[in-house]
Amino acid sequence: MTKSVFVTLAGHTNAGKSSLLNAIIGEKIASVSPKPQTTRTRITGIKTVGETQMVFMDTPGLHKPTTKLSGHMLKAVKDAVADIDAVLFVQDCTKPLSEQEEELLRSLEKAKTPTILVLNKIDLCSDKSKLMATIARLNAAHPFSATVPVSVTEADGIDLVEQEVMALAQPAPHYFPDEKFTDQPERVLAAEMIREKILNLLRDEVPHGIAVSIERMKERDDKDLLDIDATIYCERESHKGILIGKNGTMLRKIATLARKDLERFFYIQVNLQCWVKVKEDWRNKEGLIHNFGLDNPE
Numbered sequence: 001m002t003k004s005v006f007v008t009l010a011g012h013t014n015a016g017k018s019s020l021l022n023a024i025i026g027e028k029i030a031s032v033s034p035k036p037q038t039t040r041t042r043i044t045g046i047k048t049v050g051e052t053q054m055v056f057m058d059t060p061g062l063h064k065p066t067t068k069l070s071g072h073m074l075k076a077v078k079d080a081v082a083d084i085d086a087v088l089f090v091q092d093c094t095k096p097l098s099e100q101e102e103e104l105l106r107s108l109e110k111a112k113t114p115t116i117l118v119l120n121k122i123d124l125c126s127d128k129s130k131l132m133a134t135i136a137r138l139n140a141a142h143p144f145s146a147t148v149p150v151s152v153t154e155a156d157g158i159d160l161v162e163q164e165v166m167a168l169a170q171p172a173p174h175y176f177p178d179e180k181f182t183d184q185p186e187r188v189l190a191a192e193m194i195r196e197k198i199l200n201l202l203r204d205e206v207p208h209g210i211a212v213s214i215e216r217m218k219e220r221d222d223k224d225l226l227d228i229d230a231t232i233y234c235e236r237e238s239h240k241g242i243l244i245g246k247n248g249t250m251l252r253k254i255a256t257l258a259r260k261d262l263e264r265f266f267y268i269q270v271n272l273q274c275w276v277k278v279k280e281d282w283r284n285k286e287g288l289i290h291n292f293g294l295d296n297p298e
């Protein structure tokens with residue numbers, strides 16, 4: 001009999017939600033970077049093991065909204081935890097719970113949503129008695145259905161998280177083909193891969209003021225080559241200069257790293273062309289947010 005389970009990953013920004021999702025799925029479908037708020041939209045990962053299909057939704061990290069875009073991101077979290085079977089609540093074991101996380105946990109408790117505590121980054125916690133105390137404290141405050149200490153970067157405990165999720169599956173059809181691992185359109189994945197490189201290569205305020213739009217993505221008829229044209233939007237003329245770099249070196253670096261990732265992902269040689277354009281203050285303009293597909297329609 002086939003079974004399915006829908007799970008949302010939630011937790012504070014930078015806790016390691018996207019890293020965990022990529023580790024479970026075994027493919028890089030969500031952007032990972034040390035900068036908070038890397039994840040902007042919902043990304044669905046799908047994994048089918050035998051009769052059981054697990055469907056995961058990654059959410060933007062919880063934080064205090066400061067721009068219209070962050071308002072949309074917080075709404076995405078609230079929508080993603082409504083109407084699902086379980087929540088993987090990812091918490092950095094070296095950090096205390098924030099006000100936003102406490103609020104989310106209270107609403108999950110009220111809705112009686114099974115919530116698995118995934119205590120991540122245990123590689124950073126050498127004092128195991130401290131870790132046990134943290135687990136005891138969090139479990140005393142919230143009725144988690146299970147607690148799994150993990151280190152995503154060291155691939156420690158990921159299989160246990162998967163087992164806990166599988167145990168929550170209910171008899172149901174598989175909603176996606178068994179071989180599929182994401183429902184994200186290829187263009188969205190390609191844009192995310194390029195954006196991840198920018199987040200990793202550039203510091204300060206430039207990275208969060210960028211959006212990537214894939215203008216063209218087409219396989220050549222006559223050879224195994226995928227042409228991708230991407231526009232990187234930034235908020236200021238000065239940011240454009242940083243993104244392009246001296247003699248175009250930064251843009252070339254971004255494009256080279258992104259191309260390698262894209263080729264690995266799509267199993268085809270990629271010809272990637274990137275352009276940089278300025279769209280002032282796009283994060284506070286509803287129309288532009290909609291254009292980039294970053295809003296959440298009602």
Ligand SMILES: Nc1nc2c(ncn2[C@@H]2O[C@H](COP(=O)(O)OP(=O)(O)OP(=O)(O)O)[C@@H](O)[C@H]2O)c(=O)[nH]1
Binds near residue numbers: 019031062121150151
């Ligand atoms: N030391 C350590 N670092 C980790 C671990 N898991 C993730 N990280 C790092 O933590 C940072 C944030 O990881 P992400 O997966 O982007 O976190 P996120 O929760 O999706 O972040 P947002 O998109 O901002 O919500 C990255 O630099 C990861 O490499 C871990 O187990 N140990």
